[in-house]
Amino acid sequence: MTPDRSRDRLEELLATEATQPLTPAEESELDALLAAHPGADADGFELAAAAIHLALAGSPEPLPTALAEKLHRAAAKAAPLAATQTAPPRVARRTDRVAWSGWAVAAVLAWLLLYTNWPKPVQPVPDPTFAQQREVLLRDRSAKTARGEDAKTGISATVVWSTAKQEGFLEVRGLPPNDPTKEQYQLWIADPSQKHPVDGGVFDVQADGSVLVRVRNPIRVKEATGFVITKEVPGGVVVSAGPPLLVLNPKQG
């Protein structure tokens, strides 16, 4: 394999690895290629995929209390291992092969002693809530409002949207609460410049049927001529085939 072809193959495998599992043969090949190209950016594509994931994901879900407690118990049993910055980044990758050094064993004992006296988590100064951010956006000259209401179902919704800022907030009332493990609501933005409506993000509805969420559009919207709410599989879809639950039209006047 020529050097250029070798580097190209390395990049191909790294891009694959960032999005799907490699076969054992591909993993071996990747390790060999990384050894042959010590200056290669082994984590760059994975960081890029992580950033894209953040762009497409909704707001983080709250962590269940029982699981949080489980994590604290696990923390008490396993002290963090400070890996050396100079070590190759793939040493600890996808395996449990990290060697625990002697000082780390001592650190575990120290952690066990300290755990019972850990201070409470630092509480940062609260950031503005979505309601406060929406109020600010409402006062922005570039912001427009779209409303929708279904007299039969009692569902109503309002979107405040600024194309200039690519920012918006959706408030819904009267939607049936959903089980996020089975289905999620999804907002769509009608944009004449796009072949399909633009994904505005998925959201869940609380028990009282209301929700206020930030519009999350991974694609830049050139002109928002309307908004639609549908019900989709968890995580949403790229192109909706479902019927609209509610259509929101820009406020007239």
Next chain:
Amino acid sequence: MTVTECVLPRIAAGDPAAVTDCIARYGGLVWALARRFLGNSPDVEDAVQDVFIELWKNAARFDPVRSSEATYITMIARRRLIDRKRKAGRAPAQQALPDEPVGPPQGRVRIEVEEEAAKAAAVLGELRDDEQRVIRMAVYEGLTHEEIAAATGFPVGTVKTHIRRGLIRVRERLSAGEGVK
């Protein structure tokens, strides 16, 4: 979020309060990622624990010049979760999960995630529609290249090219001095 506010360097330095902060700040993010990858599987809680242990082991590897803390944590989580999917090799079984929340994600983390999201979203917006669609299917929906090819009608080679090109573009944007401010 400044470097001094990051929790991973504190973990690497042995600050005993840092692990608690890490769970409080990023628990929701890791939980959402695990649910995204594994659905309603009984494996989800173990996966979250696995991710956090991996985070603590790799805390010192976090480089604020290369990415935000949220992006780094998402990378570690994705890595472990993709590995779990490889080992499981099947769709997750459905099972009810406890849903009692600790509380909303902490504010600074939410803002940081928003900033990272905006950065990557800007790059996605520069890609063609078909490229965006493929990237979303691969990165967010977790479809294999072959599954994407079947869903879109593109040859597998084209799918791979779209993914690689999109990742290169985002990587360039992230490496253009866009780390922690």
